[in-house]
Amino acid sequence: MKFDNVITSGYLPKPSKDGTLPPSVILYSGGLDTYILLRGLVEHYKGQEHLIHALTIDYGQRNWRELYMAKKVCRKYGVTMYPQSDTAPTSWPFLQLPTVRGGGGSMVNTGDASDYEKDGHMETQRGTNVANRNVIFIAYAQAWAEVVGAEYIYWGALDIQSETLGKMRPDSTYEVINLMQGLCQKSTYVPARLHGPFWTITKSQMIRRAANCSIDIDFGESYTCYTNSWPPCGECRACKERARAFERAGIDDVVADVDPCVGMVQGRSAIN
Numbered sequence: 001m002k003f004d005n006v007i008t009s010g011y012l013p014k015p016s017k018d019g020t021l022p023p024s025v026i027l028y029s030g031g032l033d034t035y036i037l038l039r040g041l042v043e044h045y046k047g048q049e050h051l052i053h054a055l056t057i058d059y060g061q062r063n064w065r066e067l068y069m070a071k072k073v074c075r076k077y078g079v080t081m082y083p084q085s086d087t088a089p090t091s092w093p094f095l096q097l098p099t100v101r102g103g104g105g106s107m108v109n110t111g112d113a114s115d116y117e118k119d120g121h122m123e124t125q126r127g128t129n130v131a132n133r134n135v136i137f138i139a140y141a142q143a144w145a146e147v148v149g150a151e152y153i154y155w156g157a158l159d160i161q162s163e164t165l166g167k168m169r170p171d172s173t174y175e176v177i178n179l180m181q182g183l184c185q186k187s188t189y190v191p192a193r194l195h196g197p198f199w200t201i202t203k204s205q206m207i208r209r210a211a212n213c214s215i216d217i218d219f220g221e222s223y224t225c226y227t228n229s230w231p232p233c234g235e236c237r238a239c240k241e242r243a244r245a246f247e248r249a250g251i252d253d254v255v256a257d258v259d260p261c262v263g264m265v266q267g268r269s270a271i272n
C-alpha cells in the first residue's frame with residue numbers, strides 16, 4: 001500500500017476555516033519509531049510546526065544520546081518541546097521522572113546491557129522493561145494535551161509481539177492502553193485521542209512505509225543504541241533489532257555524520 005504520509009489522513013488533525021491546525025502532542029524519544037512519526041506530523045503541519053508539542057522524557061535511560069537527538073530534530077523543524085520552546089540553548093527541555101530513573105533494574109537504565117540475552121529475557125521483554133513506563137507517559141501526555149488543547153496524542157508503539165515472538169510488556173498491551181484511554185476520557189475535561197499508527201505493524205513494515213511514502217525521511221535523524229555509544233555500537237540488542245528491521249525491509253539505514261551532542265551543553269552530565 002502506498003502512503004502519502006506515515007500517518008493516514010483520517011488520523012491527522014483537520015484545519016479550521018482560516019487554515020489553522022489544532023495542536024498535537026507526540027511522545028517523542030529521539031529513536032527511530034517516534035522520529036518517523038514526528039516527520040509525518042511535521043509534513044502535515046508545514047508552516048505551523050510550533051503547534052506540534054513533543055514530550056521527550058528523561059526517565060534515566062542509559063542511552064541519553066537519544067535525548068540530544070530529539071532536541072536537535074525539534075530545533076531543526078521548529079517543533080515545541082516540553083516544557084517550553086527551545087529558546088535557551090543550555091536548557092534541558094525534557095520531562096524528568098526521578099521516580100522511574102534507575103527503577104526496575106532494566107538495561108535501559110541501570111542494568112548491564114549484556115545481561116539481557118543471558119537472562120533469557122528476550123521472550124518476556126523484561127530486560128528492557130521500565131516499570132509502568134507507558135502508563136506514566138500517557139498520563140503526562142494527556143495532561144499536556146489538555147493544557148495546550150491538543151486533539152491527538154501520537155504514540156510510536158510498534159507491534160512488538162509478532163516481530164520478536166515474545167510477549168508484550170505488561171504496560172504495552174492493547175488492554176492496558178485501552179484502559180488508560182478510558183481513564184483519561186473521564187479524568188480530563190478535554191480528552192485527546194491517542195493514536196499509534198504503527199501499533200499493528202512491525203518495525204520493518206514501518207521502515208518500508210516511511211521509505212516509500214511521499215515524505216523525504218532521513219533515518220539518520222534518529223538515534224539507536226542501548227550502550228549510548230557514538231557511533232552506535234552495532235552489537236547491542238537495540239542496534240541489532242534496528243539492523244535486522246532495515247534488512248527485512250530491504251532499505252539501507254543511515255547513521256548521522258555528526259554526534260547529536262556536538263554543539264549542545266550536556267545537561268545530563270550535570271545531573272548525574
Ligand SMILES: [Zn+2]
Nearest residue numbers: 225233236239
Ligand atoms: Zn548499540
